Amino acid sequence: MRILVLGGGWFLGRAVAQAALDRGWEVTVFNRGRSGAAPEGVRTVRGDRTVATDLARLAGEGPWDAVVDTSASEMAPRDVLAGAHALEPVAGRYVYVSTVNAYRGWPSDPLTEDSEVLDGPPDADVEYGRLPDDWQGPDWYYGRQKAGAERATTSTFGKERAVVLRPGVILGPGEYVGRLPWWLTRAARGGRMLAPGAPGRSIQPVDVRDVAAFALDQAAVDRGGAYNVVAPIGRDTMSDLLTACVLVTGGNAQLVWAPDKLLLDHDVQQWTELPLWRTHEGVWKVESTRAQAAGLVCRPLAETVADTWAWLHGGGVPVEHPRWAEHGISPGREAEILAVLGR
Numbered sequence: 415m416r417i418l419v420l421g422g423g424w425f426l427g428r429a430v431a432q433a434a435l436d437r438g439w440e441v442t443v444f445n446r447g448r449s450g451a452a453p454e455g456v457r458t459v460r461g462d463r464t465v466a467t468d469l470a471r472l473a474g475e476g477p478w479d480a481v482v483d484t485s486a487s488e489m490a491p492r493d494v495l496a497g498a499h500a501l502e503p504v505a506g507r508y509v510y511v512s513t514v515n516a517y518r519g520w521p522s523d524p525l526t527e528d529s530e531v532l533d534g535p536p537d538a539d540v541e542y543g544r545l546p547d548d549w550q551g552p553d554w555y556y557g558r559q560k561a562g563a564e565r566a567t568t569s570t571f572g573k574e575r576a577v578v579l580r581p582g583v584i585l586g587p588g589e590y591v592g593r594l595p596w597w598l599t600r601a602a603r604g605g606r607m608l609a610p611g612a613p614g615r616s617i618q619p620v621d622v623r624d625v626a627a628f629a630l631d632q633a634a635v636d637r638g639g640a641y642n643v644v645a646p647i648g649r650d651t652m653s654d655l656l657t658a659c660v661l662v663t664g665g666n667a668q669l670v671w672a673p674d675k676l677l678l679d680h681d682v683q684q685w686t687e688l689p690l691w692r693t694h695e696g697v698w699k700v701e702s703t704r705a706q707a708a709g710l711v712c713r714p715l716a717e718t719v720a721d722t723w724a725w726l727h728g729g730g731v732p733v734e735h736p737r738w739a740e741h742g743i744s745p746g747r748e749a750e751i752l753a754v755l756g757r
C-alpha cells in the first residue's frame with residue numbers, strides 16, 4: 415500500500431504514519447514542519463495545505479492508494495475541499511478524521527453512527543458557525559466546521575471512496591492536549607486526590623494507536639462510511655482511569671470522590687480543570703456498533719495509561735502546546751474542595 419498522511423509528525427498523524435510503516439506500507443507525510451517530527455522511514459513533503467501551489471506540488475508526488483487526513487482540526491471546510499480536489503485524481507480513497515462534535519446531539523444526547531450531523535457546507539470559510547461573544551446556547555462552531563469538512567471529502571471522493579472517522583477523546587503516548595498527562599502527574603504527586611463525579615461513570619476515551627490502526631484498516635478496504643471511534647459504552651469508568659493512574663505512578667495518591675453537585679457549586683470547569691469530567695447526559699453515550707463490526711479494537715484503558723506514563727517518563731512533552739496549560743485544577747482549589755469533603 416502507498417499511503418499519504420496529512421499531518422504525520424504529531425500525535426494521531428504520527429501514530430498513523432508509524433503504524434503504516436509497521437505494516438510495511440510506503441508512507442508519505444505532508445506538513446509544514448512546525449509540530450513534531452515524523453517517524454524515520456517516511457517520505458516527507460513540506461507544505462501548507464491552505465496554499466494552492468503547495469497542494470499542486472503535493473499531488474505531483476502521488477499517486478497513493480489512500481490519504482489519511484489528520485491535519486484538519488482547525489481547517490475551514492473550503493480548505494479541506496481544495497485539498498480533496500487536488501488529491502482526488504491521485505488518491506484511491508480518503509479517510510478523514512472528524513470528531514463526535516460533528517453531531518448536533520453531542521454532548522447532550524446519546525448518539526449512534528446514524529445520528530444527525532450538524533449543518534456546515536463543504537465550501538464554508540472559517541467564519542461559518544462563529545458565535546457571538548454573548549452566546550449562551552450550545553457551542554457548535556467546531557462541530558459545524560468539522561461537519562462541513564466531512565462533506566468536503568465525501569462530496570469529492572463519493573460515498574464509496576470516502577471514510578469519516580469520529581473519535582471522541584483520544585489519549586495515549588504523545589498526547590499534547592494534556593488530559594491524561596495531567597491526571598498522571600497529579601497522581602504521582604500523591605496525597606488525597608480529588609476525583610470527579612461518580613466512580614462508576616462510564617467514559618469512552620480511545621487510544622491513539624487504536625484510532626491509527628482503524629484508520630489504516632479503513633484505508634485498505636473498498637468501502638466508505640462514517641464510524642464513531644470510541645471505546646464501547648460502559649467498558650471503562652472514571653474509577654478505572656484514575657485507579658490506573660494511581661497504580662502506575664506508585665500508589666501514593668488516595669482518591670477522594672466528589673459528587674458533581676459539589677464540584678459545580680465550586681465552579682470547577684468541566685472538561686479542563688478535572689480532565690474528562692463532564693456531566694452532560696450524552697457525553698459518554700456514543701455507540702460505536704458499526705466501527706466495532708468493521709474491526710475497531712480498543713486496547714485496555716490500563717495499557718493506555720501505563721504507556722502514556724512511560725512516555726512521560728521518557729521526557730515526552732513533544733513541544734510546548736497552549737492546550738497543555740488549559741488543564742488541571744490548582745493545588746489550592748483542590749485542597750479547598752477536599753477540605754469540604756472531610757477526611
Ligand SMILES: NC(=O)c1ccc[n+]([C@@H]2O[C@H](COP(=O)([O-])OP(=O)(O)OC[C@H]3O[C@@H](n4cnc5c(N)ncnc54)[C@H](OP(=O)(O)O)[C@@H]3O)[C@@H](O)[C@H]2O)c1
Binds near residue numbers: 462463483
Ligand atoms: N486529539 C483529540 O483528542 C481528538 C479528538 C477527536 C478528533 N480529533 C481530530 O483528530 C485529528 C488529529 O488531531 P491531532 O490532535 O493529532 O493533531 P492536530 O493538532 O489536529 O494536527 C496537527 C498536524 O497537522 C499539521 N498541520 C496543521 N496545519 C497544517 C497546514 N496548514 N498545512 C499542513 N499541515 C498542517 C501539523 O504539522 P505542522 O504544524 O508541522 O504543519 C501536525 O502534523 C484532527 O482532525 C482532530 O480534529 C482529535
